[in-house]
Amino acid sequence: MKFDRRLIYHFDWTLLILVLLISFIGLVNIYSAGFRSFAGQENLYIRQAQWIVLGLLFMGVAFSIDYRLISHYAYIILGVSVILLLVVLLFGYATRGSQRWILMGGFSFQPSELVKLTIILALARYFDDHRSGTAYRLRELLVPFLIVLIPFLFIIRQPDLGTALILLILFVSMVFFAGIQWHSLLISLATAVVLLPLGWHFLRDYQKDRILTFFNHERDPLGTGYHIIQSMIAVGSGGILGKGFLKGTQTQLKFLPEQQTDFVFSVFAEEWGFLGCLVLIVLFLTLILWGLKIAVHSRDYLGTLISFGITMIIFWEVFINIGMVLAVLPVVGIPLPFLSYGGSAMVVLLAAVGLLMNVSMRRFLLQP
Amino acid sequence: MAQIPGRLNEYDPGEFRARFKILLLIVLVALSLLLIRLWYLQVIKGEELRARSENNSVRLRKIKSARGLIMDRNRQVLVDNQPSFDILFIPNRTKDVRDVISKLERLYAERSLQYDMDLTQLKRQASFMPVKLEKAVTREKLAVVETHALELPGVMIDVVPVRKYFYGESLAQILGYIGEISPEELEHDTSGCFAGDLIGKFGIEKYLDPYLRGINGAEQVEVNVVGKEVRVIGRIEPVAGYNVMLTIDAQLQKVAADALGNRAGAVAVMDPRDGAILALVSSPSFDPNLFNGRISFHDWERIAKDPEHPMENRTITGLYPPGSTYKLVVAAAALQEDLIRPDTSILCRGTFDLGNRTYRCWQKKGHGMVNLHRAIVESCDVYFYNLGKMIGVDKLAWYAGQFGFGAPTGIDLPRERAGLIPTKAWKLAKLKEPWQMGETISLAIGQGFNLVTPLQLVNAYSTLANGGTLWRPRIIQRIETQDGRVLRDFDPEIKGRLPLSEKNMELLRQGFWGAVNEGGGTGYALKRLGTDVCGKTGTAQVVGLPEDERARKMMRISAQQRDHALFVCFAPCGYDRRPEIAVAVIVEHAGHGGAVAAPIARKVIDAYFESKKTLVNKQSPVGIGS
Numbered sequence: 001m002k003f004d005r006r007l008i009y010h011f012d013w014t015l016l017i018l019v020l021l022i023s024f025i026g027l028v029n030i031y032s033a034g035f036r037s038f039a040g041q042e043n044l045y046i047r048q049a050q051w052i053v054l055g056l057l058f059m060g061v062a063f064s065i066d067y068r069l070i071s072h073y074a075y076i077i078l079g080v081s082v083i084l085l086l087v088v089l090l091f092g093y094a095t096r097g098s099q100r101w102i103l104m105g106g107f108s109f110q111p112s113e114l115v116k117l118t119i120i121l122a123l124a125r126y127f128d129d130h131r132s133g134t135a136y137r138l139r140e141l142l143v144p145f146l147i148v149l150i151p152f153l154f155i156i157r158q159p160d161l162g163t164a165l166i167l168l169i170l171f172v173s174m175v176f177f178a179g180i181q182w183h184s185l186l187i188s189l190a191t192a193v194v195l196l197p198l199g200w201h202f203l204r205d206y207q208k209d210r211i212l213t214f215f216n217h218e219r220d221p222l223g224t225g226y227h228i229i230q231s232m233i234a235v236g237s238g239g240i241l242g243k244g245f246l247k248g249t250q251t252q253l254k255f256l257p258e259q260q261t262d263f264v265f266s267v268f269a270e271e272w273g274f275l276g277c278l279v280l281i282v283l284f285l286t287l288i289l290w291g292l293k294i295a296v297h298s299r300d301y302l303g304t305l306i307s308f309g310i311t312m313i314i315f316w317e318v319f320i321n322i323g324m325v326l327a328v329l330p331v332v333g334i335p336l337p338f339l340s341y342g343g344s345a346m347v348v349l350l351a352a353v354g355l356l357m358n359v360s361m362r363r364f365l366l367q368p
Numbered sequence: 369m370a371q372i373p374g375r376l377n378e379y380d381p382g383e384f385r386a387r388f389k390i391l392l393l394i395v396l397v398a399l400s401l402l403l404i405r406l407w408y409l410q411v412i413k414g415e416e417l418r419a420r421s422e423n424n425s426v427r428l429r430k431i432k433s434a435r436g437l438i439m440d441r442n443r444q445v446l447v448d449n450q451p452s453f454d455i456l457f458i459p460n461r462t463k464d465v466r467d468v469i470s471k472l473e474r475l476y477a478e479r480s481l482q483y484d485m486d487l488t489q490l491k492r493q494a495s496f497m498p499v500k501l502e503k504a505v506t507r508e509k510l511a512v513v514e515t516h517a518l519e520l521p522g523v524m525i526d527v528v529p530v531r532k533y534f535y536g537e538s539l540a541q542i543l544g545y546i547g548e549i550s551p552e553e554l555e556h557d558t559s560g561c562f563a564g565d566l567i568g569k570f571g572i573e574k575y576l577d578p579y580l581r582g583i584n585g586a587e588q589v590e591v592n593v594v595g596k597e598v599r600v601i602g603r604i605e606p607v608a609g610y611n612v613m614l615t616i617d618a619q620l621q622k623v624a625a626d627a628l629g630n631r632a633g634a635v636a637v638m639d640p641r642d643g644a645i646l647a648l649v650s651s652p653s654f655d656p657n658l659f660n661g662r663i664s665f666h667d668w669e670r671i672a673k674d675p676e677h678p679m680e681n682r683t684i685t686g687l688y689p690p691g692s693t694y695k696l697v698v699a700a701a702a703l704q705e706d707l708i709r710p711d712t713s714i715l716c717r718g719t720f721d722l723g724n725r726t727y728r729c730w731q732k733k734g735h736g737m738v739n740l741h742r743a744i745v746e747s748c749d750v751y752f753y754n755l756g757k758m759i760g761v762d763k764l765a766w767y768a769g770q771f772g773f774g775a776p777t778g779i780d781l782p783r784e785r786a787g788l789i790p791t792k793a794w795k796l797a798k799l800k801e802p803w804q805m806g807e808t809i810s811l812a813i814g815q816g817f818n819l820v821t822p823l824q825l826v827n828a829y830s831t832l833a834n835g836g837t838l839w840r841p842r843i844i845q846r847i848e849t850q851d852g853r854v855l856r857d858f859d860p861e862i863k864g865r866l867p868l869s870e871k872n873m874e875l876l877r878q879g880f881w882g883a884v885n886e887g888g889g890t891g892y893a894l895k896r897l898g899t900d901v902c903g904k905t906g907t908a909q910v911v912g913l914p915e916d917e918r919a920r921k922m923m924r925i926s927a928q929q930r931d932h933a934l935f936v937c938f939a940p941c942g943y944d945r946r947p948e949i950a951v952a953v954i955v956e957h958a959g960h961g962g963a964v965a966a967p968i969a970r971k972v973i974d975a976y977f978e979s980k981k982t983l984v985n986k987q988s989p990v991g992i993g994s
Contacts, residue, residue, distance in 0.1 A: 177387055236409040236417025274410040278403065285399050289392075296388060304384070319398045326405045 012360040019338065019353050020122075020288050023052050023346075025280060026339035032246050033260050033267040033341075044260055044341055048213030051343040062354025066362065070355075071302055074118075074125035078147065084111035085154040102279040110344035112163045115151045117352050119167060120174075120309035127178045127303040135179035138187060144171070161203075162262075162333035166316060173312045174305070197339050228327045235269040235326060242273030260341040262333050265325045280282075281322075284337075288315045294360045303359040310352045313337075380758035395552035418958030422525055433582030434529060436609035438543060440618040441644075441845060445534065447543055447573075450599060452530035453505050455513060456498040456772075461522030469522055472930035474503075475512050483509075504530065531573075535618055538625035541681035542616065542781070542843065544571020545659035570658075570679070572612065572844070575782050579847050579855075582609030610855055613846040615644035623975040624649045627968040633932075633955035634682035634822040637972055640830035640938055640950045642860040643839025645779070646971070648823070650682040684777075684784040687819035688954055692747045692890075693815030693936045695829060696876065700742060701767040702755040703872040710875050713739045716750040718808070727753055727809055730907070744879030745907065747890045749813045756812025761803055764811060765791045770867055771828035772837070773820055778840040778863065787824055790817040815909055817882070825936050826952035833902070833938035880904055881941050890962045900945070901973060903937025905961035908954075930957040935965035939973050949976050 029043040062070075070077075088111055126144050147170040155164045200208070237243070270276050292310030298304040313338050321336040323329035335345050409417065414428040438447040462468050469487065476483045485501045501523070502509070513525055530547055533539065547569045565584070568577035587605030624635040624647045637647035654671045671678055680686065702708045705817065718734035720727040729735065729749040735742070743751035767772055774789030790811070792803040810816035823841060831838045840861040841924035847855045866873070883889040909931050938950040951972050953965040 177384065177391070179387075232409060233417050236405070239414040239418060240409055240411055269406070269410065274406055274414075277406050277410070281399055281403055281406075285395070288395055292388060292392065292395075296384075311863050315395055315398070321401065322402050323405075326402065326409060328401065328405050 006364060007361050010361040010364055012056060012357045015075070015287075015290055015294075015353065015357055015360065018283065018290065019350070022280075022283050022287065022338040023350075025268075025283075028245075028250040029264060029268045029339060030260055030269075032271060033264060047343070048341055048346065051346040052350070054343075055347040056119055058347055058351040059354035059357070062351045063357040063361065065358075067080050067303060067306055067355060067358045071121060071125050071128070071306070072357075076163075078115075078118045078122040078151075081111055081114045082151050082154065085115060087111070087153055088156055089154060110342070112151075112155050112158070112160055113342075113344040113348045115155070115171070116163070116166060116313055117310075117348050117355075119148060119170065120306060120313070123174050124305035125173070127174070127305055133275065135181045136175070136184070137181050138184040141175060141180070141184070144175070146323045156202075160333065162320075162335075165321075166313065166334060169316050170313060173316070175307055178305070178309055178313055190196075200293075228331060231263055231266045231325050232327050234266040238273040238276075240271040242269075242271050242276055245271055261335055262321065263325055263338065264340045265322050265336050268339065269325070284314075284318045288318075291356055294356055294363075297331065297363050298359050299363045300367060303362070307356050307359045310356055313352070314349075340361065375740060431585035431587055431603075431606045432529060432566075433584050433606035434608040435531065435546070435566075435582060436580040436850075437611045438580075439611065439613045439648075440616045440621075441614065441884075442619075442677075443613070444616065445620045446539060446614070446616075446618060447531055449529040450532045452503075452528050452529055454500055454526040455502040455505055456524050456526045457501050457510070458498045458522045458524070465522075468522060469935065471516075472513075472523060473518055475516055476509070479508065479512065481506075481509055481512070497628050498524070498526075500526075508579075533656040535622065536655050536657060538622050538649065539616070539618070540571075540653045540656045541679065541683075542571050542614075542648055543651045543656060544573040544575075545569055545656040546573050546950065547659060568921045569780065571681070572614070575780060576612055576844070576847070577612040577917050580612060583607040608850045610847050610849055612844065613848065615639075615646065615843055615845045616648070617646045617692050617976075617979075619979060620972060620975055621649060622646040623647075624968070624972045625651070625653075627971040628953075628955070631955050631958060632676055633953070633958070634686055634966075635954075635968060635972065636683045636822040636826040636952045637976075638823075638826045638830050638839075638841060638950045640833040640839075640947050643827075643830070643841050644845070644860070645823075645841050645843045646949065646976070648681070648683040648843070650686070651682065652678045654675045654678040681781070681783075682954070683822045684779060684781055686821060686954070687785060687787055688822070688906040688932055688934070689816070689818055689910075690773075690814040690820045691908035691932070691934050692749075692814055692904035693825060693829075693904045693934050693952075693961075694811075694818060694820075695744060695747065695752050696832065696880075696904065697768045697771055697773070698752050698755050698759065698764065699740060699813050699876055700771075700832075700866075700868055700872065701759045701764055701878065703740070703875060704767070705759065705763065707758045708740060710740050713737050714743075714751050714754050716748050718750070720750045720753040722753075722757070722806055722809055725804075725806055740875070741879050741882060742888075742903070744876075745882035745886050745889045747883070752812045753809045757805070759808075759812075761789050761811060762793075764808070765789045768818075770864065772830055772863065773824050773828060777821075777823055777827050778861075779823060780842060780844045780858070784823075785821060787821055788817055788819040815904060818937050822952045822954050825934070825954075826950050829882075829904075829936045829938055829948075829952070830950040831866055832873060832880075833950055834869060835870070836873060837862055838864040838866065877902055877941060880937075884937065900941040901937050901939040901969075902941040902947070903935060903966070905966060906934030906936070907959070907961050908932040908934055910957070931959060932956050933958040933961040933964040935961045935969050937966075937969050937973070939977075949973060 005116065021299045027045055027048055030048050033044075123144055126147065132140070152164050152167050155167065240353055268280065272280075288311055291307060291314065295304045295311060297306040298307060317334055317337050318331065320329055321340075324331050324334070335342055337349055338346070374375070434449055437445055437449075439445050457468070458463050469485070473483065473485075483502065487501075493932075506511075510525060513520065517523070523545060533543060533545075534564055535543075545568075546566045549565050549567045553567065563784055568574035568580065573580065574678075583606060584605045587600055587603045589600050620637060624637060628635055628649055628651045631651060633651055635649040636645070638645055652674070656666050658671070703710075715737050716729055716731070716735040718729045718732050727749070730747070731749075734750070735746050735748045738746065738748050738751050738937060740751075742748070759767075765774070768789045774783045776786050778784075795801060795803050795807075795817075807816050811818055827839065827841055840863045842858055843858065844858050846857050852984070868876075881900065883905070884901050884903045933955040936952045936955065938947040939946060949968040949972075953968045955964050955968070960963040
């Protein structure tokens with residue numbers, strides 16, 4: 001395959017710098033969250049830095065290969081990642097009552113993170129292949145629905161409600177973007193309303209607790225509401241300017257649960273205050289808008305769908321995670337992109353950004 | 369060519385412009401919502417939530433690991449842990465710190481309880497950290513705090529395991545004590561200690577601290593406004609420390625300590641067969657139980673500044689002139705170097721002249737004609753002055769080294785001292801003066817620069833007793849886990865072999881047997897049927913060697929300058945008998961060894977064989993004849 005110099009010329013530096021900036025903030029924040037913790041956790045920020053480096057390698061791979069070639073294998077890639085999910089269910093190891101990881105060599109890997117990205121690729125491929133010019137009808141959406149449903153069920157079995165929810169939201173977003181007929185939309189909404197109480201029975205007790213608690217924080221201040229209340233106290237006590245780096249008492253006293261992962265934003269908010277949060281949210285907003293811009297300016301529909309899907313994942317995760325920490329949304333285990341500690345999520349996210357770059361730098365190329 | 373998906377000609381982003389706009393709107397609204405919420409939490413309610421964060425009632429509580437026990441050779445427990453109660457205070461639990469403190473003081477005063485609260489930490493620490501108000505409080509105070517918990521927000525009781533030393537003073541310097549880690553120690557610590565952790569500070573507690581300590585656990589607990597614990601959020605179990613078994617025989621140790629009484633001195637008891645230490649007594653002593661966190665400043669001053677140094681383990685750090693007990697080395701050197709034969713006789717008239725100086729025998733009128741055996745029995749100084757002159761200082765020093773003098777014995781206790789065995793080179797290097805022959809004469813009867821520890825003495829005589837094996841004395845027998853699994857056994861360790869022929873050693877043993885058992889022997893007071901004891905008395909002059917007897921008597925007036933009494937012995941002796949016990953006794957400023965030190969050794973040896981007899985009786989099957 002011939003190498004085109006214009007690819008370098010059109011490389012998306014803005015996107016790279018944005019992502020590196022946010023990742024760096026995340027790294028500093030994990031250093032603070034992990035500071036003075038129990039032995040064995042003290043090197044978390046070093047681990048995270050290693051994950052970022054690994055992620056940058058995957059990013060390089062992801063923007064080097066033309067996304068149309070990647071898309072050609074989209075279903076195979078999805079198939080592999082779904083098989084990995086199955087492996088997790090059968091042989092994976094569990095922590096905190098949930099079986100999400102497979103051990104590979106010395107480190108663990110979370111296939112559910114990978115599935116987010118492979119589903120985008122598969123959905124983009126499907127909608128690109130089956131473009132009708134008019135809005136889709138329910139029958140035509142059956143295949144993409146199945147594409148999402150199978151991994152969705154696997155992930156719900158783990159159980160990982162957060163990731164499953166993200167898959168569902170992603171599907172809805174992509175369908176909305178691809179276009180759906182009004183009456184089909186109404187029918188699905190009606191079905192969802194009917195299925196909702198049924199789904200309630202499938203939720204585990206702690207999941208029900210979380211949702212109930214969301215409607216009344218003080219319902220069980222020492223139980224489930226505990227996280228939310230403590231998280232709100234941590235965020236609020238940051239004030240306008242924050243308590244300063246490494247000064248967050250809530251964090252340093254180690255009572256905030258999951259503070260390196262799902263509740264990492266509360267650490268940030270306590271130490272950097274409203275101004276810090278404003279900067280971070282503006283950075284995320286810029287990233288999302290940049291992603292949408294790439295989608296709009298893509299040279300083909302496939303590129304638009306891929307970059308749109310990736311941008312949506314980042315947007316929804318940011319919104320749901322921060323919303324959860326700020327007690328605007330119920331507690332669901334969704335990490336904050338680039339800030340939460342987690343190797344698989346970080347590597348997959350950076351690879352996804354690589355795909356965004358892929359679309360961005362090839363927008364000037366014509367059909368080969 | 370592979371078919372690449374994508375239909376450029378049909379593609380028109382314009383079709384999706386409207387949807388993009390809707391999405392843009394959703395993104396903007398969602399993120400604005402977050403910012404509004406942040407504004408509400410951090411700016412509008414910021415103050416209130418900050419106040420709440422400072423009252424937050426979750427804290428991390430350390431669970432102290434149980435420190436390992438220390439046992440004697442018969443598994444008699446010497447140290448264990450018992451609960452003690454501290455009163456803690458968390459300043460941020462109350463608005464008015466002064467008020468709570470004075471309320472507590474009033475409650476104490478009403479019951480006329482003594483109190484001594486440490487309020488200095490209150491200012492130094494962050495307000496959410498617990499401060500230790502009082503350590504090791506009485507049950508009465510405990511009751512006061514418990515019943516008035518509601519009036520005393522922030523005040524709470526902490527249960528701390530405290531070391532209980534069952535043998536108190538008699539084992540104080542060996543076992544040592546524990547205390548809170550000091551800032552300096554914390555700085556050099558590599559084992560993950562935190563401020564407030566208890567570590568070994570002295571003796572075995574210090575020496576084996578890493579084994580005894582165990583690993584602390586932790587617990588995340590939630591407490592309500594009154595300071596009452598509501599629930600435990602998380603817990604890491606502590607790991608108990610290892611138990612330690614010593615070679616010490618606690619009963620024998622007690623006998624030795626009682627025999628020495630309140631006189632300053634030391635008793636070292638060793639098994640010559642394997643170098644195991646049976647007892648190490650140093651007097652005066654202190655009560656290690658005082659160091660259980662409850663030591664008052666007054667007590668500490670009293671112990672630390674006592675001119676008699678009760679915290680010093682004299683058996684390994686006390687340096688004494690060996691006096692006549694050193695004649696062992698001199699006789700051994702002269703025999704082995706073939707300078708004398710056993711029947712070589714010398715006339716003792718009570719004095720020995722060298723140049724223009726005269727050296728006296730302790731027996732003013734002289735011993736008459738004495739051979740080696742009688743010279744040892746009667747401890748004739750003149751005989752040994754002659755030997756010393758023949759041997760010379762450096763040869764003598766070499767033999768002293770073979771007996772283990774002049775170097776640490778290597779016992780497993782911290783801070784052991786080497787003592788001093790002078791040589792010509794040493795004096796030239798240290799004092800920049802050449803060696804004087806007269807100094808060798810003094811050395812020959814154990815005076816002069818010579819300094820030995822009681823442990824070195826008992827070790828040297830053990831070497832003769834066991835036929836020439838110089839052991840590394842051992843006090844630690846075994847380290848085992850809480851459930852009795854042996855982690856490490858300490859085996860006997862040979863440090864060297866005496867360069868003496870078996871014949872010469874037998875000659876020496878007969879001499880030391882005579883010193884105790886023959887008429888005219890200096891240790892005759894010790895003579896007892898049954899257990900034959902070999903031994904040597906010694907009288908170590910504290911101040912030089914005054915030639916004028918009147919001057920010497922004058923000096924004895926001051927107790928500080930009276931001679932040290934020494935006695936070293938081993939038993940049982942005789943044909944086909946292997947000595948099982950060696951004892952060295954030093955009583956400071958007590959006068960003559962035979963009169964003062966020997967009876968102490970007698971009691972120890974008697975107790976040893978007495979307990980052995982009962983042990984044998986217990987073990988031997990009853991009713992052989994029936």
